[in-house]
Amino acid sequence: MTGRTFSIRELTKALGITARTLRHYEDEGLIAPERRGATRIYSGRDRARLTLILRGRRVGFALAEIKDILDLYDSGDGGITQLQHARKKFAERIAALERQKKDIEDSAAELRLGLEMIESKLSERHAHERSATNRVQITGYGLMPAED
Amino acid sequence: MTGRTFSIRELTKALGITARTLRHYEDEGLIAPERRGATRIYSGRDRARLTLILRGRRVGFALAEIKDILDLYDSGDGGITQLQHARKKFAERIAALERQKKDIEDSAAELRLGLEMIESKLSERHAHERSATNRVQITGYGLMPAED
DNA sequence: CCTCACGTTGACGTAAACGTAAACTTTGCC
């Protein structure tokens, strides 16, 4: 069984990207859908691949990097040297992602701090209706002095 | 006490970025170091701000978005409408970061799967030295069929 | 046969985030 196939238009709607983007990914060698004449026919496998590509993009990988990773997946027949190279690449990517995860957690924590301050100021405003704002300066930056 | 200050060169080395990048951030209004004549003098506060900027960049924020966030931090004197707007913006950013964190975790999990497969193939190779590779095709894509 | 929606291939345009080179001025220090 050959499973479902998709037209380019279907995929754009399903994935929330433009046809131009799909053709671009093909130009860059990230996908290679079949053709019926000149028309592109995407398989379920192509679609799954696109899901990976889009996720890669969202986490900040360049298209070329994503291509590298996909190529590594695809070349499962490599010699031992190839495999070791692939292993190294995968380990590097994972390490990069872990660093990035920490950055994200830190950023979120920072923003949550800012959010708390804003909310406290808002509730304060609601408590007593003073309009002569008592300049509370949100500092941010990990609670740095408001001015040096 | 005015705390330490930094020359542009010092910051490039400390933060691992170029002077061009620092000037660019200034052009875009993300930082505004003092001047002694024409020479830029960065304060500790500027440096902390840069740390935030770089982290923002690493997690995929555009410079303009980072500027928005920093501006929100800076304008702690806003009226109640401003504050509510800021609150909304912060909440949005946090939500975006949480989505991104999930993407990262998914990506890492996917890569770890690939890594395991590679390692198993490598140990297999070490076990019995067969060179007529028995085509094990790493599929990836969440264990999809190797070919439709 | 004609229209229309959907598809195709060029090929130039663009926005973001700097790189890079040119042409100077300023500063540190021997």
Add this chain to the structure above:
DNA sequence: GGCAAAGTTTACGTTTACGTCAACGTGAGG
């Protein structure tokens, strides 16, 4: 005071990831 190192502005160049026409093919249906 002289010279290298470090600083400045101005401005065009580059890379990435598509956007945006233009010009054309193709199958379904009225």
